[in-house]
Each structure stands twice: as structure tokens, then as C-alpha cells.
Amino acid sequence: MRIGLVVDSACDLPSEYLQAHDIHLLPVTVRIGEAVLTDHRNPEATLHFLQTHLAERGFEAETTPFTVQQVRDLFVSQLAIDYDYVFCMTITKTRSPIYDNANQASFAILNDYKPVRMAAGNNTPFALRVIDSQNLFAAQGILPVEAVRLRDAGEGAPKIRARLENLALHTQGYLIPRDLNYIRARTRVRGDRSVSLLSATLGTMLDIKPVLHCNRGETGPVAKIKGFETAAQKLFEHCGKRVRGGLMTPTMCLSYGGELEEMRALPGYERLRDTCREHNVELFEAVMSLTSMVNIGKGGVAAGFAAEGGSKFED
Known part of the structure; x- marks a missing residue:
């Protein structure tokens, strides 16, 4: 069975990895x-x-995902010919309509694919599963990396589907914005009142950075730390601790809103890299996508891994 994989632009995996697989x-x-x-x-x-x-005006950005028709056209014209079963893994549906658009398109796809496949000389059925990653940005990378491993190991679609849906429940995503005023302006544009003027102003004056956590589609602060570099160090230390405690997949994903060398120079990064190496955990590093960047702002850092145990963060 030919298994295809699809992600959206917000998935912060290296472009070289996406192309290679x-x-x-x-x-x-x-x-x-x-x-x-x-x-x-x-x-x-x-x-x-x-x-x-x-x-500087990124907070004003309007982001427009593929429409239902565009998703349908992509699958019917290409993916339904190239593959027998496709997994489409999206950013959490609580933050974007991508999941709903892809899910709605799936009904049309399954009605329309047969003539296209027959014209290509293929009379076998085609199947599609849209999976909500229930996370965002760096943490979205956990599911496709695991899907690649399972596909390359020759696992069938039912096992891959069950594994991905279970992992989505236990994927832990973390974000640290560098500029709280940017985040406040962005949330206002989106109609999100989660960052108030007072908290943004006080946070900026005192140089307090929130550590945001996402799991099962819910995002909220789990720590407030003075200084961006200190906050990044605490995040890297937390990730290293979870690696030593055992992850559900041998994968750690990081992304950064700028040159990767800047992220690698942050305190705690080298220790996390060494910890991943010692425990045979593959460390993925990516420049944030444009989609991620306009939501987090320049210089932000994100991390993702799969582990049971919730959002407890020691600051």
C-alpha cells in the first residue's frame, strides 16, 4: 500500500526533511x-x-488556509493518484479552520476520486484520514515524523492511524514569545483577549516572559520567567528532563523565529542537544514558518515532544 503524508504550513519541520520523505x-x-x-x-x-x-507589521497579518475546494482539488488531481491511503495532519482545530476544511473536503474527495484513478490505470480504493494534531508549530512535527517511521517500517494504515491519534493526545507543545506587546497586538487582531494591555505592559517593563503550553487543543501559560534567555534555558532544561524520563517517541522538535545559530547560542541548548544524543532522541531544528512567525513574533522559540504527564513545568 502506498501511504502518503500531508501537513500544513504551520508544521515546523525542516524543509529538507519534508522533501526527503x-x-x-x-x-x-x-x-x-x-x-x-x-x-x-x-x-x-x-x-x-x-x-x-x-x-514589524506581522501582527496585522491575515492568514488564509486552503479552502475546501483547494484541498479537494489537490487530493483528487494528485494525491489520489500517487497514493492509496493518505494521512493529513493539521494544526489544532481550536486555532485554525484547516482541519475543518480538510475534513469537509474529504467527503467530496471520496466521491470524486474513482474516475481519476481509473484514468491513471488504478482500480483499487483510495482512503483518506484527517488527523487533528491538537497542537501547533514545533509540536506539530511529532506526528509526521512518527508516521514516516511507521511507513518506512512497513506498518499498515490502521496501525499508523491508531498510533497517530493516540500520540496527538500526549503531544506537549511549548512557546516562548520574545515580545509581549507583539503578542498582545496579534491576539487583538485575532479577537483573542488572552493577553491584556496591563499584563503585556507589566510583562514588558519587568522583562517577564510567559511559557505557553499546548495540549489537546488548549493553550495557556504554565510559567512566567524573568528574561527571555532564562526562560529559554528553563524550557530546554524541562525538555531535557522529559527526555531523561522517557518519551513516547524518540523525537524532539524545536523551532525559532530567526537564524538557527541564534537559538543554538541560547543557554541550555547544548545540554539539551547532548541529552537527546545520549538517549537516542532525534533532535529536529527548524526556522519557524511564516505562519508561525506572524503569530509568535520575531525571536520566539517553540518546542514539542510526546510524553505522558501533562504540563507540569518547573521554573
Whole structure:
């Protein structure tokens, strides 16, 4: 059985990994004023965005995912020919309509694929499963990496589906924004009142950085730490502790809103890298996607792994 994998632009995995393992992309369009950019998970394009005046106005961005029709067209015209079963893994549906659009499109896809496959000389059935990762950004990388491992090991679609749906429940995502005023402005544009003017102003004055945690689609602060570098160090230490305690998959995903060398220079990074190596955990590092960047802001850091035990964070 030919198994295909699809993620959306917000999934912060290295573009080289996506290409090497034939992971297809549902791109997101980002509009800032008159500028329109399509997020194809191109790190060079994202870094160029950071070097322009548009980055300062990123909080104004309007993000537009593939419509139901666009998802349907992609699958019917290409993926339903190239594969027999496709897993489409999306950002949490609590933060984006991508899951709902893909899920709605799946009904049309399963009604429309037969003539296309028959014309390509394939009379076997086609199946599609849309999976809500229940997480975002770096943490979205956990499911596709595991899907690649299982596919390469020759596992069938039912086992892969059950494994991915279980992992989604236990994927832990963490975010640390560098600029609270940016986050506040962004949440206001999105109609989210989770960061108030008072908390953003006080946090900026006192240099307090929140550590945000996402699991099962719910996002909220689990720590408030003085200084971005100290907060990043505490996050890396927390990730290392979870690695030593045992993860559900041998995968740790990190992403950063800028040059990766900046992230690697943060305190605690080298120790986390060494801990992953010692415990045979593969460490993925990616420049944040444009989609992630406009939501977190320049210089933010994100991490993701799969482990039981919830969001307890020792600061």
C-alpha cells in the first residue's frame, strides 16, 4: 500500500526533511497590507521576511488556509493518484479552520476520486484520514515524523492511524514569545483577549516572559520567567528532563523565529542537544514558518515532544 503524508504550513519541520520523505504541504497565504506571501515552508523566504519592514507589521497579518475546494482539488488531481491511503495532519482545530476544511473536503474527495484513478490505470480504493494534531508549530512535527517511521517500517494504515491519534493526545507543545506587546497586538487582531494591555505592559517593563503550553487543543501559560534567555534555558532544561524520563517517541522538535545559530547560542541548548544524543532522541531544528512567525513574533522559540504527564513545568 502506498501511504502518503500531508501537513500544513504551520508544521515546523525542516524543509529538507519534508522533501526527503515526500511529505506534501497545504500552504497558508499570509496578507500584510498589500503584500501577499504564500507560506511554502521556505526558511530563506521567512528570514527575508524578518529583514523587511513587513515583520514589524506581522501582527496585522491575515492568514488564509486552503479552502475546501483547494484541498479537494489537490487530493483528487494528485494525491489520489500517487497514493492509496493518505494521512493529513493539521494544526489544532481550536486555532485554525484547516482541519475543518480538510475534513469537509474529504467527503467530496471520496466521491470524486474513482474516475481519476481509473484514468491513471488504478482500480483499487483510495482512503483518506484527517488527523487533528491538537497542537501547533514545533509540536506539530511529532506526528509526521512518527508516521514516516511507521511507513518506512512497513506498518499498515490502521496501525499508523491508531498510533497517530493516540500520540496527538500526549503531544506537549511549548512557546516562548520574545515580545509581549507583539503578542498582545496579534491576539487583538485575532479577537483573542488572552493577553491584556496591563499584563503585556507589566510583562514588558519587568522583562517577564510567559511559557505557553499546548495540549489537546488548549493553550495557556504554565510559567512566567524573568528574561527571555532564562526562560529559554528553563524550557530546554524541562525538555531535557522529559527526555531523561522517557518519551513516547524518540523525537524532539524545536523551532525559532530567526537564524538557527541564534537559538543554538541560547543557554541550555547544548545540554539539551547532548541529552537527546545520549538517549537516542532525534533532535529536529527548524526556522519557524511564516505562519508561525506572524503569530509568535520575531525571536520566539517553540518546542514539542510526546510524553505522558501533562504540563507540569518547573521554573
